[in-house]
Amino acid sequence: MKLWGGRFTKATDKLVEEYTASIFFDQQLAKEDINGSLAHVTMLGKCDILPQEDVNVIKAGLKKVAAKIENGEVEFTVSNEDIHMNIEKLLIEEVGPVGGKLHTGRSRNDQVALDMHLYLREQVIELVDLISRLQDSLIEQAKDNVDTVLPGYTHLQRAQPILFAHHLMAYVAMLQRDAERLMDGWKRINVLPLGAGALAGTTFPIDREYVAELLKFDGVYMNSLDSVSDRDFIVEFLSGSALLMTHLSRLCEELVLWSSNEFAFVELDDAFCTGSSIMPQKKNPDVAELVRGKTGRVYGNLVGLLTVLKALPLAYNKDMQEDKEGMFDTVKTLHGALSLFIPMIATMKVRKENMRKAVTQDFSNATDLADYLVNKGLPFRQAHEVVGKTVLYCIQQNKFLLDLDLEEYKQFSPLFEEDIYAALDIDQVVNARDVLGGTAKPQVIKQIEYMQQLKKATDNWVAEHRQKVQVEL
DSSP states (O other): OOTTGGGOSSOOOHHHHHHHOOHHHHGGGHHHHHHHHHHHHHHHHHTTSSOHHHHHHHHHHHHHHHHHHHTTOOOOOGGGOSHHHHHHHHHHHHHOGGGGGGGTTOOHHHHHHHHHHHHHHHHHHHHHHHHHHHHHHHHHHHHTTTTOEEEEEETTEEEEEEEHHHHHHHHHHHHHHHHHHHHHHHHHHSEEOTTOTTTTOOSSOOOHHHHHHHTTOSEEOSOHHHHHHOOHHHHHHHHHHHHHHHHHHHHHHHHHHHTSTTTOOEEOOGGGOBOOSSOTTOOBOHHHHHHHHHHHHHHHHHHHHHHHHTTOOSSOOGGGGGGHHHHHHHHHHHHHHHHHHHHHHHTOEEOHHHHHHHHHSSSTTHHHHHHHHHHTTOOHHHHHHHHHHHHHHHHHHTOOGGGSOHHHHHTTOTTOOTTHHHHHOHHHHHHTOOSTTSSSHHHHHHHHHHHHHHHHHHHHHHHHHHHHTOOOO
16 A cells, blocks of 8 residues: 555556656665654654654664665665655554654655755765865876976967966866855755645644754755755756866867877876777777766756756646756766776876977967067067968978078068077977966966965865764754
């Protein structure tokens, strides 16, 4: 008999049971469901809605059920539909009919919302920590490469020489925004929905603020309809996750390119690559490729939930059962990607000589040639034209800018002097961009120091919030 079966005259069709059941995936919420129930029944006792004797029996029973689940002694059933009904059934089997009093003053609608808030707030803390640890790996590589020059690209064409450390710090900055987005979203996750009932509240004199205090929530939803129908906090998490995966995927693409023989800028550790079943020489950057590929599923999870929610009337609808699998999958995908990225970046070998060789065999210092003429008094547009003709001449002569002698330069402009060679030196080109945010070594060192300060605040946030969500019931 279903726990809700009093109004029905027929058993649920087996196909309907299987199609509508969520226990296949929401069993991941067992810990959260039990913690929520412990807080709820504690409140029922405080408010004299249940006698303390019943409260004590139910709490002891819930803890026994939790222990059995943790020890793998429980088999969840489709007939009990979801994690809430499975745990309630197990509780009743453990303590008898008194277990049926647990559901007083609540609905599965506000119960499931609570479970997801509890689950996601802990996951966000752990993901922010993983982001910070990945930043550590990138920063350490940047520190080791504050003198390493490589070509900077636009349109995947060599543009201007930059420091490799500068390139890596761009990703540190992206990840900082990702962490800050998740931390900001945490404020909207840490709000208590329990007490809304199915949609209209409850006739029992419950104390929602007390439950929020027990479960370490910062506040409660002020509208019962909003409490049970809100999935903004999941959409926001998925949106931030999609951006995070975008950034990881961009870095993956560069790692794939840089580790190819055509670039040969980096070498990924063997532990993070795989081989070929037919070509024995191959070393494939499979981790980077797979993270790049898994970005699509995170995008899909975001679009999927937005599509589910776009035309739902208030309050709860069964469609909203589709909110969980995408959330679980995104958490798992991010956790796996970040956990792999941390050591993959830390163990990456940088082929500094190949990077430097690349910027001595291109025209990425051409802008500096134009700037040189501007400093001699020539308007930039005219300087641009002169340098364009100079580059064309080099291409025709199979030379680079530093290969030309002064006589060759002077055929394009009388403003060229011997100091042109110092101006075009690669290290000079890089360090000439000594403006805030530029690629000059002093500015890159400032970036590193600045990001390390921001990261201290992030790490403090993680430590504080881990402590904050420790619930003892």
